[in-house]
Amino acid sequence: MKQFMLDEFKKVFGGKDGVKVYFAPGRVNLIGEHTDYNGGHVFPCALTIGTYAAVRVRNDRELNLYSSNFESMGIIKTSLDDLKPYPEADWTNYPKGVMWAFEERGMKLPSGMDIVFYGDIPAGSGLSSSASIEVLTGFILRESFGFKAENKDLALIGQFSENNFNGCNCGIMDQFASAMGKKDNAIFLDTATLNFEYAPIKLEGAKIVVTNSLVKHSLVTSAYNDRRNESAGALKALQTVIDCKTLGDLTEEEFEAHKDAITDEIQRKRGKHAVYENQRTIKAVAALKAKDLETFGKLMNASHVSLRDDYETSCEECDILAETAWTIPGVIGSRITGGGFGGCTVSIVKDEAVETFKETLSKVYLEKVGKTPEFYVVEIGDGPRAL
Ligand code: GLA
Numbered sequence: 001m002k003q004f005m006l007d008e009f010k011k012v013f014g015g016k017d018g019v020k021v022y023f024a025p026g027r028v029n030l031i032g033e034h035t036d037y038n039g040g041h042v043f044p045c046a047l048t049i050g051t052y053a054a055v056r057v058r059n060d061r062e063l064n065l066y067s068s069n070f071e072s073m074g075i076i077k078t079s080l081d082d083l084k085p086y087p088e089a090d091w092t093n094y095p096k097g098v099m100w101a102f103e104e105r106g107m108k109l110p111s112g113m114d115i116v117f118y119g120d121i122p123a124g125s126g127l128s129s130s131a132s133i134e135v136l137t138g139f140i141l142r143e144s145f146g147f148k149a150e151n152k153d154l155a156l157i158g159q160f161s162e163n164n165f166n167g168c169n170c171g172i173m174d175q176f177a178s179a180m181g182k183k184d185n186a187i188f189l190d191t192a193t194l195n196f197e198y199a200p201i202k203l204e205g206a207k208i209v210v211t212n213s214l215v216k217h218s219l220v221t222s223a224y225n226d227r228r229n230e231s232a233g234a235l236k237a238l239q240t241v242i243d244c245k246t247l248g249d250l251t252e253e254e255f256e257a258h259k260d261a262i263t264d265e266i267q268r269k270r271g272k273h274a275v276y277e278n279q280r281t282i283k284a285v286a287a288l289k290a291k292d293l294e295t296f297g298k299l300m301n302a303s304h305v306s307l308r309d310d311y312e313t314s315c316e317e318c319d320i321l322a323e324t325a326w327t328i329p330g331v332i333g334s335r336i337t338g339g340g341f342g343g344c345t346v347s348i349v350k351d352e353a354v355e356t357f358k359e360t361l362s363k364v365y366l367e368k369v370g371k372t373p374e375f376y377v378v379e380i381g382d383g384p385r386a387l
Contacts (some may be wrong), residue, residue, distance in 0.1 A: 001052055002387040005118060009054035012066050012075065013114045018056050022143070024136035024384035025050035026119075026127040027177035028210055028346050029337050030186055031296075031303050032281035034311055036171030038231050039192040039246020040278030043285060044173055045201065046181020048381035051119040051132040055140050058112040063099075065092045068118040080109050085165050094130055097165030098137035101157045107147045115140070122374065124216040126343025130166075131174035134158030138179075139384040151383060152194065155179040169225045170339075181383035188285045192248055199285055201380055206293065206332060207354055209347045211325075211361060212374040213317040216342040224339055227270060227313060234271025237262040247274040273311040277303060297333025297348055301326060304335035304345075313340030317369050321345045324364045328357055 005021045025046040032042035058064075061080040067073065076092045083100040085093045095117075099109055117136075121129040138154035141147060149157070158175035162168050172191055180187055185198040201208075217223075235247050241261040244250055255275040262268040280299045287295035304322045308314040314322075318336040322345050325334035330353025337346040349357045358375050365373050 005052050005054040005116065005387075008068050008118065009056070009114075009116045012116050013056065013064065015056075020055050020143070021387040022053050022055065022136060022140055022384065023050055023387055024132045024139055024178050025181050025381050026121040026129060026132045027174055027181070028127060028208070028344075028378060029173065029177070030208075030346060031277075031284045031300055031335070032173075033277060033303060033307055033335075033337070033340070034227060034231070034313065035248060035274060035278045035281065036173040036189075036191040037169070037228050038235070038248055038274040038278070040248035040274060041281040041285075042173045042189050042191060043186050043199070043281055044177035044189075045186040045380040046177050046383055047121075047127065048379045049120045049127070049376075050178070050381075051117060051121070051129065051136050052387075053118075053136055053140060054116045055144065056114045057144050058114060060112055062112040063096070064112075064114045065095060066116045067091060068116060069123070080112055085167075091133075093166055094133045094161075095137040097161035098134050098158060099141065100165055101161035102138070102141055102147065104160075105157065107141070107145075107149075109141065110145060113140075113144070122212055122376075124343070125210075125212050126338030126340070127210065128174040128178060128338070130162065131158060131178050134161060135175055135178040135384055143386060151179040152176070154384070168221045169228050179383055181381060183382045184380050186380065190248075192246055199288060201288075203293070203348065206348050206350045207377050208380075209349050209354065209357065210337070210376045210378050211321050211345045211347065212376070213315075213321055213342055213344065213365075213369075214371055214373060215315065215317045215369075217315055220339065220341045223313070223341055227311065230267050230270040231274050233264060234262050234267040234274070237264075237267065238271065247271055248278045250275045252276055252279055269310040269312075273306045277306055277311075280306075293332055293348070297331075300333030300335045300346075300348070307336055307340060311340075315340070315342055317342065317365075318345055320365060320368050321361060321373060322347075324361055325349075325357065328353060328360055331357060
């Protein structure tokens with residue numbers, strides 16, 4: 001990959017001298033969905049796929065950004081004196097947002113850069129290509145200019161830029177998973193405190209299979225922001241009857257005892273998901289530690305049902321993928337992963353069932369949706385690095 005990136009850089013900008021190559025991973029979330037902005041737990045892992053960049057620091061304030069994924073857009077030119085989002089700036093609003101966020105934190109960028117990006121995360125799949133480009137940009141700025149920022153800070157800066165520059169009110173999960181990734185480990189993160197622990201994923205005789213529905217429904221950002229507001233509404237109503245800072249503070253029993261305080265039916269469903277999903281995530285990690293993969297899988301399935309019925313961030317296509325998966329012997333668990341409204345499911349499938357899994361899902365999906373889904377047997381990789 002390093003050679004490919006250097007060649008791409010030479011083709012686009014000329015020369016290889018002083019060019020450095022970097023990588024930051026995408027992520028898949030095993031369980032704990034839409035809990036990260038509700039003070040709950042998440043359990044994602046970084047992948048071996050992600051975004052690469054070949055970078056050369058300039059002597060002036062120009063920024064020349066190019067993506068080998070969007071060749072036809074050519075070099076998108078801007079400067080450190082114009083770190084503002086523009087719709088026509090398209091994907092470059094992500095790296096620019098991180099540059100802006102560094103400056104907002106007092107880390108003024110001394111000079112511009114020429115950068116070629118390339119990502120091997122399938123577009124629109126919900127495997128966090130945007131978080132990987134944010135963390136990658138932060139990593140590049142730190143390495144190029146010597147800023148003092150830990151990987152955790154790169155995650156927070158990435159989230160800050162996405163919230164305030166790119167207009168998606170996302171939580172911390174995706175950037176944290178990318179910045180803090182560790183090979184063969186998932187990250188059990190308490191989003192209320194950012195305390196976390198690594199949990200080794202040793203799936204003896206089973207694989208993590210990501211299935212891409214190849215659909216992305218419209219208005220994803222606004223629907224996501226709506227969910228966030230609806231859960232905030234549920235919390236506010238509960239706070240009139242019980243002392244809690246976030247929905248992640250509550251047990252299922254506490255929720256049931258006080259849920260009538262949430263008079264809005266939609267908000268009540270959103271609140272229920274946030275509380276139960278957080279508890280499921282805690283139970284799932286305990287099950288994994290006890291080597292009880294079966295319970296882990298059941299909790300994944302319950303997570304899907306809750307996202308489908310209460311949080312309403314699944315979609316017909318992902319329901320077909322998960323529900324079909326549940327019927328296949330050897331499938332331990334299957335659920336929609338990520339923000340939702342399309343994207344991917346994540347499944348844990350026994351080695352000997354992987355082929356049947358792919359065949360059955362392909363057949364059913366083709367019949368019902370008219371498309372063949374894509375499958376990726378994923379590996380858990382490390383966080384950002386120089387190559
Ligand atoms: C998106 C967001 C995350 C998280 C998930 C849902 O991926 O970026 O912060 O909220 O959706 O779990």
